Each structure stands twice: as structure tokens, then as C-alpha cells.
Amino acid sequence: xxxxxxxxxxxxxxxKQKRSVSQEDxxxxxxxxxxxxxxxxxxxxxxLDCLEIAEELEGMARSEAHAVQSFLExxxxxxxxxxxxxxxxxxxxxxxxxxxxxxIRHRLEDSPSLRPQIPILLGRAYENARRSAGAKMEFxxxxxxxxxxxxxxxxxxx
Numbered sequence: 001x002x003x004x005x006x007x008x009x010x011x012x013x014x015x016k017q018k019r020s021v022s023q024e025d026x027x028x029x030x031x032x033x034x035x036x037x038x039x040x041x042x043x044x045x046x047x048l049d050c051l052e053i054a055e056e057l058e059g060m061a062r063s064e065a066h067a068v069q070s071f072l073e074x075x076x077x078x079x080x081x082x083x084x085x086x087x088x089x090x091x092x093x094x095x096x097x098x099x100x101x102x103x104i105r106h107r108l109e110d111s112p113s114l115r116p117q118i119p120i121l122l123g124r125a126y127e128n129a130r131r132s133a134g135a136k137m138e139f140x141x142x143x144x145x146x147x148x149x150x151x152x153x154x155x156x157x158x
Contacts, residue, residue, distance in 0.1 A: 028111030031061040065121060068107050068114055072125035073132070075100035080133040
């Protein structure tokens with residue numbers, strides 16, 4: 001009976017038994033784990049383009065990290081504008097800050113394995129937000145405070 005099951009189904013049945021992360025619990029970690037598994041089984045399943053599929057899954061995982069960074073940029077941009085242009089504060093800025101926080105929170109709930117990457121993503125996002133805010137507000141970039149902790153203390157994911 002086992003001989004009648006195609007090689008792909010046998011390999012995938014073994015993979016399912018060994019899987020440690022579910023897509024529902026952590027999409028980012030799941031995508032990376034699936035990519036790793038596909039790379040490992042690629043020689044056993046030549047009829048399946050495992051390496052290409054693995055690259056696609058890794059790209060999906062990177063997209064999750066990029067989405068978090070993008071929401072961080074929006075959040076930081078509006079926090080910078082909020083701090084340096086108090087006379088222009090508006091409900092839309094407040095809404096944008098709240099929406100960015102919610103989006104970050106939701107992405108991290110869907111992919112908790114991204115949490116350790118927050119310091120890196122935050123640093124990149126801050127540099128981009130500073131550059132963007134500086135251009136929009138006609139500030140020289142060197143005028144911005146360099147201390148990110150001061151700006152986002154207690155405001156990031158509350």
C-alpha cells in the first residue's frame with residue numbers, strides 16, 4: 001500500500017509530523033520553517049520546485065518584517081511631527097499614530113517571532129522617518145535629536 005503513495009505525499013506526510021510552528025500562531029516563523037524544510041527535502045522530491053517555493057516563502061517572511069518597519073516609519077514620522085510642530089497637531093495625526101500602533105500590534109500578534117527584530121526595524125524606520133519629516137518640515141537632518149528612546153518611550157506599542 002505504501003508503495004502506491006507518490007514520493008511527494010510521503011515526504012510531505014513526514015514533514016507535517018515534524019512541523020513545530022503553525023501558520024496561525026506565527027506566520028513569519030512558519031514561512032521560514034517551511035522554507036527550511038523545503039530546502040531539506042528538495043533532493044528527495046525533484047518533481048517539485050522546492051528551492052523556488054522556499055525562496056517565495058522567505059520573501060513572504062521578509063514582507064512581514066518590511067510591513068512592520070513601514071508601520072513603524074508612519075508612527076515615528078507622526079510622532080516627530082507631533083513633537084516638533086505642536087501648532088499643527090491634528091486629529092488625523094492622532095488617528096494615524098493610533099492606526100500605526102494597532103497595525104504594528106496586529107502584525108506582531110500574527111508573527112511574534114518578529115519581536116526580537118524590533119530594535120533593528122525601529123532603527124531603520126527612525127532614520128527614514130527623520131529624513132522624511134525633515135524634508136516635509138524643511139529641517140536639516142542634523143537638527144533632529146538622535147536619541148530614539150526619548151521620542152518613543154511609552155508610545156510605540158501601548
